[in-house]
Amino acid sequence: MQNAAKKLFANLGIDMRLLGMIGALVLIWLTFHLATDGRFLTPRNLFNLSVQTASVAVMATGMVFVIVTRHIDLSVGSLLGLLGMVMGALQAKLLPEIVGLGHPSIWIITVIAGIALGVMIGAFQGWIIGYLTVPAFIVTLGGFLVYRGAAWWVTSGQTVAPLDPTFKLLGGGAEGTLGETLSWAVGIIAAIAATAVMLMSRRTKARHGIAVKPAWAEGTLIALVVALTVGFVWLMNSYKVPDRAAARIAEARGWNVPDDFTMNHGIAIPVVILLAVAITMTIISRRTRFGRYIYATGGNPEAAELSGINTRLLTVKIFALMGGLTAIAAVIASARLGAVGNDLGTLDELRVIAAAVIGGTALAGGFGTIYGAVIGALIMQSLQSGMAMVGVDAPLQSIVVGMVLVLAVYIDIVYRRRTGS
Incomplete structure (x- = not known):
């Protein structure tokens, strides 16, 4: 029976990691559906779940590239807060005075400016990591502190509201x-x-x-x-x-x-944005030279450099891409809330890293999938939403999510040992 199942999956070409993640997700959904008397697997809750997952999942697709190349980015949550605050200030205070209140170009200028700023900040971090050889952990840990403080200085700690009506559509609802x-x-x-x-x-x-x-x-x-x-x-x-x-x-x-x-x-529009990002990132990882260089560098950085890959420039590009994706996530997160506060993006860096790792991205580098990161983000959000619906206290939710993260890494290690991958 077991051999027949293995043969079936081999013929179908289904990744066993993917099958395991889907199985875990289904188990989580069924458990919470029973625990909430049938309120979890409803169109309303699944709609909300898809919207809540979008911003973290968008960043998790970029975190796959970062971790695959044996780096880490601890700054994405704080950077999301900074970019959200800048975009909020642009559309609520600066642009109405320049182009007029309610002008249809406000949301477009805001989004473009936010993504451009995210790319520049990400590229700057990548330059420090790649060319000045400062470890990514230290650089992004510094960014974690700097960007959270900078977000406060943009508006002196005040919540920015209301946001542009068209911009808010990008957050769902x-x-x-x-x-x-x-x-x-x-x-x-x-x-x-x-x-x-x-x-x-x-x-x-x-x-x-x-x-x-x-x-x-x-x-x-x-x-x-x-x-x-x-x-x-x-x-x-x-x-x-x-x-x-x-x-x-x-x-x-x-x-x-x-x-x-x-x-x-x-x-929901955030889900459409997530699908567009996931498809684009999948194409980049599988069909472009840039994607091949990322996985080659993660598999063996020394060999990649000897083969002619400019690993320093590659690092700059990866972190620039991460910054751009963080800006897109900031658009979704701030638009969904309809306002930007100082707590926007708090602890998102941990959720994003956890989503990538639960999705099968190897911390040792060289392996990771975009679809795995998206499913990992969905698993994370399903756990949090389900526990909130059941009435589990926030501290206990953090304990459960932390235990799940450690368990996921352990299972992945065991799987790699057995398969030799």
Whole structure:
């Protein structure tokens, strides 16, 4: 029976780490669903869970590259707070005086400025690490302290509000979604695109004489991907917008609707941003020279440098990318809250590192996957949300998450020893 299962998974080409993470996630969901009398696995809670996961997951995709190259970034939470505060001050105080209150360009300028600042700060950290050879732990620990203090100085410790209405849509909520119809359109396009990519990959492998999965295995995987995509869209479209909120949204958009008008949320914009980031980062890691250099350097830095890879410049690029992704996460986090306070991003650096490690990224370097980091972030958020719904105190939540992190690393070590990977 066990050999048959191994043969089945081998034919399907499913990574056992991925299977283990999905199994752990399903177990967590079922446990909390029973503990909350059926309130966990509902469209409303899963919608909120997807939005809450987005900002940490976006940063976790960048943390994969950082850890793969045998570095660490302890500054992302503080940097998120600083970037959020700067973007909040831009749209609430500076830009309205320049372009006018409520101008449609405010949110665009804010996002571009935030990402540019994040990239510059990340590149500066990478330059210190790569060219001045100061350990990443020390550099980013210094950043952890500096950026949190700098965030306070931007507004003298005052909470920034209100944010631009269009900017706030990037954080989700009843209005920050694609809506039912567009969600279905995006889901169908995504399913078709995933199917086409898998078939083209199979054809390319066959053309170059590379072994491919059996036709039934390929068909099974395609059917699974399509079913998961359609199922996710259906769940998001099953979450109904409260009647008063739906009426307010319809009135603001100038719709002429009947008295019994109803509206469903659909896919939240933060989730769309996360999917776009995850797909882009996956392409970078698998299909570009930059991605190959990252994994080669993480596997053996000395050999990579001897082979001609500029590992110092590579470090600058990786931390610049991490800074840009932190800015995107700051957009999501601040927009979701509708305000920016001094506590924005507190302890996010630990959540991001934990998400990457739980997702299978090796602290020794050389291995890590983007999808693993996203699933790791979802596992982290599921634990926190589930424990909050059950009524577990915050200190105990931290204890449980810490124990899960240590257990995940131990399991990964055992797995690598047995497989020799």
